[in-house]
Amino acid sequence: MLRFVGKKAKNLIRNSCVLQRLSPFPFQSSSAFLSTFNNNPSSSSDSNSLMAHNYSQSPVTLDTINPKIKKCQYAVRGEIVTLAQNLQQELLQKPGSHPFDEIIYCNIGNPHSLGQQPITFFREVLALCDHPAILDKSETQGLFSADSIERAFQILDQIPSRATGAYSHSQGIKGLRDTIAAGIEVRDGFPANPNDIFLTDGASPAVHMMMQLLISSESDGIFCPIPQYPLYSASIALHGGTLVRYYLDEATGWGLEVSELKNQLEKARSQGTNVRALVVINPGNPTGQVLSEENQREIVEFCKKEGLVLLADEVYQENVYVPDKQFHSFKKVARGMGYGEKDISLVSFQSVSKGYYGECGKRGGYMEVTGFSPEIREQIYKVASVNLCSNISGQILASLVMSPPKVGDESYESYFAEKDGILTSMARRAKTLEAALNSLEGVTCNRAEGAMYLFPCIQLPQKAIKAAEAAHTAPDAFYCHKLLNATGVVVVPGSGFGQVPGTWHFRCTILPQEDRIPAIVERLTKFHKEFMDEFRD
């Protein structure tokens, strides 16, 4: 099934060589998406004949499109996923054609796709806000909890004309921002201002908005952890900036050392890069570490001293699995140090896609923007206004996750049981997978303190590395492709996230449902043993 042949292979090598010098992502190539449009057996003849058309007259060619788009890569939905989709089609058409019955997508933090159930209270409120006509019908009392009905009424009262079908204020409905700000205050113990909240269609558009604001040209740099979540590298590439790397220290559980920040900043500046902002992902993606408060204080101090905007990706704030660690928002840490509006520019990103809710399909999220002058905030508002507003269901859900049922509410017990069930199960799954990975020959895996991922390091034998070279692919991608073909398990090569040169990793989510974990561990263990038997030096 591997398709590394001919021209495509040549492209892969070329891109791999070029990128290995320029970026931390040696594997991804633009051909990763090639088969997206012809892998579906049900597509019409019009589609299947696409390839046969002669587009030589087309006004749009690879040479005439925006080169920033060509440069942008996004591994999480890259080539390995396309290969997996092809396998899935083949399994549908020819059951039994592969040594597994199904594809298990561990490439992306998409909990509901793997069977996680939504939180009932949240969905009740969303359904009632979608169809308020049923709110005062008697049957509704039988179908919905009393507090979901009450909450839906409250929310509708906050919406001008009670119109969930209208564009809202471009930052989001004011009443929902009030609720979110109140939730942040409860979380942090420091004031939050609803006018600092910008509701967005998930965290990704918020990140893009900040990149668009901060990047004027290639000489503007954004400091990113390596390994990083490739949204950052993709967004920086799309906006034409420079990704400035700082490496997390795998030996100390993916520690973030300020000395490393200092060294890399100095180096970037000496090369003429104007570093504008520092991205910190806490809990870490793909690395799963939870920063200590002390470490966060150092980071805040560093940003303040060096004049960097702190872009805090805090979308996994509810996903902490170890008793010795706790999530602290960077705003809480900064305010606790006595730093206010004028001292530090800080943006915190939150999403409804993660946490125990995992509502990826709702595309809800917000950014809390503090420490920017009114002139700059009006520019951010203007960019938000060009897209009018984010989707109202996502806005409502963002308010719900920041203000869930409380003790005494009718839904509280079932809500708490659902939440606790998901989080404790995630913690168990993380532990089981971590232990399984650590038991494999040549594999070491740091503990998943938080987030939804494991990022094990594989010491690949030289023979495997040579085989990968011969197959014109990166060694970690070689391993992941073999794993997919043998087991149906989809993981993402570390090269998609960046890693210390010469080390190899992959990212695997902890999201398959618990009854599936033993089989996954068994398949993974068997595959790894066979792989090592084949390639052991």
Added chain:
Amino acid sequence: MLRFVGKKAKNLIRNSCVLQRLSPFPFQSSSAFLSTFNNNPSSSSDSNSLMAHNYSQSPVTLDTINPKIKKCQYAVRGEIVTLAQNLQQELLQKPGSHPFDEIIYCNIGNPHSLGQQPITFFREVLALCDHPAILDKSETQGLFSADSIERAFQILDQIPSRATGAYSHSQGIKGLRDTIAAGIEVRDGFPANPNDIFLTDGASPAVHMMMQLLISSESDGIFCPIPQYPLYSASIALHGGTLVRYYLDEATGWGLEVSELKNQLEKARSQGTNVRALVVINPGNPTGQVLSEENQREIVEFCKKEGLVLLADEVYQENVYVPDKQFHSFKKVARGMGYGEKDISLVSFQSVSKGYYGECGKRGGYMEVTGFSPEIREQIYKVASVNLCSNISGQILASLVMSPPKVGDESYESYFAEKDGILTSMARRAKTLEAALNSLEGVTCNRAEGAMYLFPCIQLPQKAIKAAEAAHTAPDAFYCHKLLNATGVVVVPGSGFGQVPGTWHFRCTILPQEDRIPAIVERLTKFHKEFMDEFRD
């Protein structure tokens, strides 16, 4: 209430002068958004003290942000809306403080905000998909129509794992794209391919995606009608391209003359601009005309001959109010001329925000991308994948508007009555407002054949133009501000859309509910008479 004083006024003049040379939008200035963050009386002290902070140490200033953002303007949510929001707050705090009781927002095509009700069937299906747990409860039969329950089951069956909370394929759920493609086939009588559909959070992100693809630098031009919907000028500015204007001919009901296209193209090319695409908005925004099929054929021929991508904004395809005009998609027209995939690159934009449904808050829409090579399509897919997917409720709604209830379905009669009620009422409102505007001294208004707007031309007396100059504002903005302050009616100055230099217009939606129209006409007529009495030469 007008706040044209001091530094702000100077900025306005400066921007106005610069922009009058560079762009068709002489009025908009970046200070339009200034008061967004301090106009809310309920904001916390943290917010109110924003102005008092000293941001001199801030790493982000107007001089260090992306200049493309500063250049970008979006009149539809610009200064006049901020002024209106201020007035609304004042009315809340001090009822009776203005000569009107409420603000009527005619600045934006946002039907539900003015009382339009959602289509029941659509909302039923959305609510059931949000909370599928109630689908097989007996009470549900009493609350929801049988066909909405059936449709929800169908849609859930099309979603992998039936998970409406999961990220979907980055182009949108395949089954929903199948439904949309089938709807396009019924509409056009020509095949449509689900793999050509990209579902998006409304049409705006789709437009941005195409601009991002086509614009590499300032030398890339996008051909836009003048007047235009300012999403286009904003998006072109954000992506650093050049807006190349072609003027619609007001004298012939905003006719689109190919001779004008030829002249302007030649001129742009002689100035070194590489014109990549032609934007056509049909039915027109803000101009309301519906193109004839003959005219569309000329446009297709022109794009094919000149190697331009045809970007067809067809979001008002259901909004046609006159019996002598009909909507034809550009794809239908092109295919009817015998032009297929290889002959013309054509993108059609559709949205759930317009039509009779007007579901702006749902942020649903799609683009149908035809006539691009597989290599280019994979680049478009890659950009879509960086944002993972559009919101699932919006995706579902996009499938519903392209496949509403059919004769014989339980909901059909109520659905048809709701749809017909909205569209025939819109047609009546358009006619009434058009007649009222045409009856005003010095005002001429073309007929609203389609879309949701009227765009009357006002012959302003010299005395008014001089008064506007003295107030450091554009004459049409001067008129609109006076109108707002006298009546509470918000309309957008023509300068926000572009107009032939020396002519003045405003855009007014036809969306206030019918029982409000007589009062609006009365207020408008009274204001205009008084304005003319004050300024008549």
